[in-house]
Amino acid sequence: MSRGDDIIHQQTRLQIMATLRALREDEAIEFTRLKAIVQATDGNLGAHIATLEGAGYINVIKDFVGKRPRTRVALTRNGRNAFARHVDYLRAILDRPAAPGQKDGGIS
Amino acid sequence: MELSPQEAASALRDIETAQQRSATLRSYTLSSPHLVLWGLLWVVGYGLTDLFPQHGRAIWAAIIAIGLVAGFAATRQGGRRAGWRYGAVALTMIGFFFAIFAVMSPVNGRQIAAVIPLALAAAYILLGISRGPRFIVTGVVIAALTLAGFFLLEQHFFLWMAGVGGAALILAGLWLRRV
Numbered sequence: 001m002s003r004g005d006d007i008i009h010q011q012t013r014l015q016i017m018a019t020l021r022a023l024r025e026d027e028a029i030e031f032t033r034l035k036a037i038v039q040a041t042d043g044n045l046g047a048h049i050a051t052l053e054g055a056g057y058i059n060v061i062k063d064f065v066g067k068r069p070r071t072r073v074a075l076t077r078n079g080r081n082a083f084a085r086h087v088d089y090l091r092a093i094l095d096r097p098a099a100p101g102q103k104d105g106g107i108s
Numbered sequence: 109m110e111l112s113p114q115e116a117a118s119a120l121r122d123i124e125t126a127q128q129r130s131a132t133l134r135s136y137t138l139s140s141p142h143l144v145l146w147g148l149l150w151v152v153g154y155g156l157t158d159l160f161p162q163h164g165r166a167i168w169a170a171i172i173a174i175g176l177v178a179g180f181a182a183t184r185q186g187g188r189r190a191g192w193r194y195g196a197v198a199l200t201m202i203g204f205f206f207a208i209f210a211v212m213s214p215v216n217g218r219q220i221a222a223v224i225p226l227a228l229a230a231a232y233i234l235l236g237i238s239r240g241p242r243f244i245v246t247g248v249v250i251a252a253l254t255l256a257g258f259f260l261l262e263q264h265f266f267l268w269m270a271g272v273g274g275a276a277l278i279l280a281g282l283w284l285r286r287v
Contacts, residue, residue: 004109014119018126023134033137036287037129087123093116 005086007055012040012048017083020058020075028061028074049073057082132240136284138190141182143246143281147274149175154221154270161266164217172202201227218258218265225254225273246280 008017015038023029035045052058057079061072075083111119153171157164176198183190205224209215215223229251236243253276257268 004111006109009109009111009119011119011122014122015126018123019130022127022130029130033133033287037126037133087120090111090116090120090123093111094113094120096113 004089005082007051007057008083008086010048012038012044013052014086016045016048016052016073017057017075017079017086020073021080021083023075025075025080028059028072031071031073034073052079055079055082133287135235135239136242138183139243140281140284142179143277143284145178145182145281146175147277147279147281149274150277151270151274154266154274157217157221158264158266158270161217218262221266221269222254222258225250225269229254242280242284246277246284249276249280 008014016034019034019037020029031045031049035042038045040048049058049060053060057076059074059076061074063070063072149171153168156167160167179198180191180194183194205227208223208227209220212219229247232243232247232250234247236245236247250273253273254269257265257272261268
């Protein structure tokens, strides 16, 4: 069984990755829209985006629409693969037969 | 990292919720320009039909042609496949309405002008069942306004659809764009 990804597993980062995974491969999402989906503050979301960007899982694209600055976020191929592996890992935990006498399995 | 099945299940639920929200907002964003576009076309089309009812067919032939071309251009945001889907949906709708009016013939201009928005309203409600509640609200409002105009404002139905129906579509489009 593959190992879980500590960077992705944090709840907000997991939501960010899941949100980006729902987009088309060449598509990016605006920061404001991402903030509404994961329901985080600007600062909190910015910090998690920086962590994911540092891991090479996402790209941050800054540009202008007219005179208005725009920040968009997109999943990298590396991030897409890492997220798929993490989801496989989570599903594998649920598929794993429970040990006799053990109700919930695993150790946190 | 070692997780319990409960933690894994909770994480998978978070993923599903975020993906659902993302897909819903994406649908809203992609639909928004089409509603604004058709709202503007309703204002022009129904307005002109009210002024020149004898030219209703020519007016709507032009309005539909403009709407389809502009709508096809607006689908570029959704990718190449979205353009083909848009074309297929448009052809299906046109074929459907021709068939309906052929079967129901004779129908007058008011009936045609009411049936099309009602069918579109139903389509939005059906879309909303799987894609998000804002589509349902849009469909219900359009249907209610169309029925109200058809039954209560017989003499001014086209004007009603131009002003109130068109404005409702434009507002719905702007609402869908909001985060």
